[in-house]
Structures are given as structure tokens and as C-alpha cells.
Amino acid sequence: MPYIDPSQIPELPLAFMNSDHAEEVRLLEDLGVALDAHRKGGAAQPVLERLALLAVHTREHFLREEQVMRETAFPAYPIHKAEHDRVLAEMDQEARRFREGGDPARLWSYLFEVVPAWFVQHIRTMDHMTARFVAARAAAPSARV
Numbered sequence: 001m002p003y004i005d006p007s008q009i010p011e012l013p014l015a016f017m018n019s020d021h022a023e024e025v026r027l028l029e030d031l032g033v034a035l036d037a038h039r040k041g042g043a044a045q046p047v048l049e050r051l052a053l054l055a056v057h058t059r060e061h062f063l064r065e066e067q068v069m070r071e072t073a074f075p076a077y078p079i080h081k082a083e084h085d086r087v088l089a090e091m092d093q094e095a096r097r098f099r100e101g102g103d104p105a106r107l108w109s110y111l112f113e114v115v116p117a118w119f120v121q122h123i124r125t126m127d128h129m130t131a132r133f134v135a136a137r138a139a140a141p142s143a144r145v
């Protein structure tokens with residue numbers, strides 16, 4: 001059973017963003033399997049390893065978006081970047097809480113309630129606006145993207 005419904009995530013006009021979003025979903029699904037096993041008595045280590053992979057990929061995903069926003073002088077760059085920074089800090093804090101306190105129920109609710117709701121909303125708003133702007137710039141005759 002999927003933990004995140006991929007049909008909720010719209011396709012954007014920039015391929016690299018779609019593949020980053022698909023990878024984010026895949027990593028969350030892996031985390032769901034590991035966390036489910038842990039809640040049934042399995043080890044915490046696989047959860048910790050997958051949390052680290054998610055943290056790395058989320059940083060790379062956000063950095064790629066921030067790079068194209070800077071390259072195209074996207075006007076709402078500071079707002080979009082601030083939202084990325086906020087989520088990275090929150091994700092790091094929840095991972096640290098789990099490492100130190102080991103509360104799988106709290107981590108579960110963060111990863112499969114808070115994160116998916118944020119993720120879908122973020123893609124539909126900030127990522128969507130960014131992708132449309134960047135794709136339009138790339139299609140323009142004078143574009144340097």
C-alpha cells in the first residue's frame with residue numbers, strides 16, 4: 001500500500017523537478033516500509049539510514065530548484081528559498097528527535113501526515129509558479145537558460 005498518493009502530485013513543465021519529486025516520494029515510501037517494520041518490533045537502524053538518505057536528497061532537490069531560480073532571476077526566489085530552508089530545518093529537527101527519543105509514532109505522523117500535505121501544496125504553488133516561469137524563460141528567443 002502506498003504511503004503517499006502520487007496522483008496528488010502534478011506534472012510540471014521542468015523534467016528535473018518531476019524526477020526530483022518522484023525520487024522524494026520513492027524515499028518516503030522506503031521510509032514507510034522501514035518505519036512500519038520498526039513499529040512491529042524491527043530495528044531502528046534502517047529507519048535512521050533512510051532518514052539520512054531523505055535529508056540528502058531533499059537538500060539536492062531544493063538546491064537544483066534554487067539554482068534555476070537564481071539563473072533566471074525568478075522574482076519570488078527569496079520566498080521559495082525561505083520555505084525550503086524552513087522545511088529542511090523541520091525535517092532535521094524531527095530526525096534528531098527520533099534519533100534521540102525514538103518515538104516512531106511521532107515520526108510517522110510527521111512523515112506521512114505533515115510532509116505529504118506540505119509537499120503536495122508546495123508543488124502545486126511555489127514549484128508550479130517557478131517551473132512555469134523558468135520554462136517560459138527557456139523558451140524565449142533571448143533565453144540563456
Ligand SMILES: [Fe+2]
Pocket residue numbers: 017020021061065123127
Ligand atoms: Fe520541488
Ligand SMILES: [Fe+2]
Pocket residue numbers: 062065080084122126127
Ligand atoms: Fe520547491
